[in-house]
Amino acid sequence: MQIYKVGGAVRDRLLGKPVTDIDWVVVGATAEEMLANGFRPVGSDFPVFLHPKSGEEYALARTERKSGRGYGGFTFHASPEVTLEEDLIRRDLTINAMAEDDQGVLTDPYHGQQDLENRLLRHVSPAFAEDPLRVLRVARFAARYAGLGFRVAPDTLELMRQLSESGELEALTPERSWKEISRALMEDHPQVFIQVLRDCGALKVLLPEVEALFGVPQPVAHHPEIDSGVHTLSVLEQAALHKQPLSVRWACLLHDLGKGLTPQSEWPQHIAHEHKGLKLIKCVNERFKAPRDCQELALLVGQYHTHGHRALELKPSTLAQLLQSFDVYRRPQRFEEFIAACEMDARGRLGLEERAYPQADYLRGAATAARTVAVQPLLEQGFKGPELGEALKRERLKALKAYKEQHPQ
Structure with a gap:
């Protein structure tokens, strides 16, 4: 032995x-x-x-x-x-x-x-092409060791391409795929994982909704990098640089899927892409059986990330609805992760990686203002049941109006 x-x-x-x-x-x-x-x-x-x-x-x-x-x-x-x-x-x-x-x-x-x-990621033998999971594993190793200068060997990338075209990737279970995807997203360079999958043709099989973003232009005034796919990779890169948790990284990957549905005649504008993308985000969530916290945050970030960017302009009533949508009174951490994803989105733009994001503190302050409204005085006034809920909403809206007056643009 x-x-x-x-x-x-x-x-x-x-x-x-x-x-x-x-x-x-x-x-x-x-x-x-x-x-x-x-x-x-x-x-x-x-x-x-x-x-x-x-x-x-x-x-x-x-x-x-x-x-x-x-x-x-x-x-x-x-x-x-x-x-x-x-x-x-x-x-x-x-x-x-x-x-x-x-x-x-x-x-x-x-x-x-x-x-x-x-600094080469090279397959051991031709038997490499017998296991479709290895496409994801090699892309994950590329993400892990990108900072050391590693790259996938051309002949290995070719085998990965053959695997991607063979139909074998469809045989992977959601659980196995998610295990590799989630681990890859938590590496130091998760954007490399997505890029390698794209290079070998696996992205269009596993995540066609993300593949569809590449080549789709955005307004240069807001997105100097122009390409929606490149922007998504940059947002993911920022999420890793700022040590964000998995739920935030997953939301960053999926936040702009609606832009892949915009008719070419409407480019580079993407009107209502937030709402259009929700069905795609839901589809991807279900395909990989992502954990509930990842699913929920991805949907909320997809729907409301532009609210985050326009936070300083939002009416108190819109702010109140936003806070309610996130259930910030019982789940404050989820709203904090939403703010983080919005900030990564703002930083994931060519030349704007270091810019300030005052919306983050503004949104935190708004949440604090709304949370400080006490229930006890309303109970003492005799409110109960649905009437108590409505009274609480009114008081929170008052608090948000006062908060906005204290923080003019």
């Missing part, structure tokens, strides 16, 4: 990055031997065991063969005869197909270390 550290732990150590999760592969052992040594089985599709003390995962060396469509369409074979090289060749990228023994000796049969030095 020989045990090797494999995959990301080896890659990140060689890159000088922190190693968080460690995967181990065991060569020359049977499942019975693992159990006899106190390991606990966890794998249903193939033999994976938890170490009796550390709890880390140890997998028996295995080979795999394509037996059906999609991510799960594989038959695995684990036995003591499977070599380390045979186990490593089934992995996606050369930089993930290296192993280290307990002495730190590197096994690198597919030149992953050289690709690390050359």
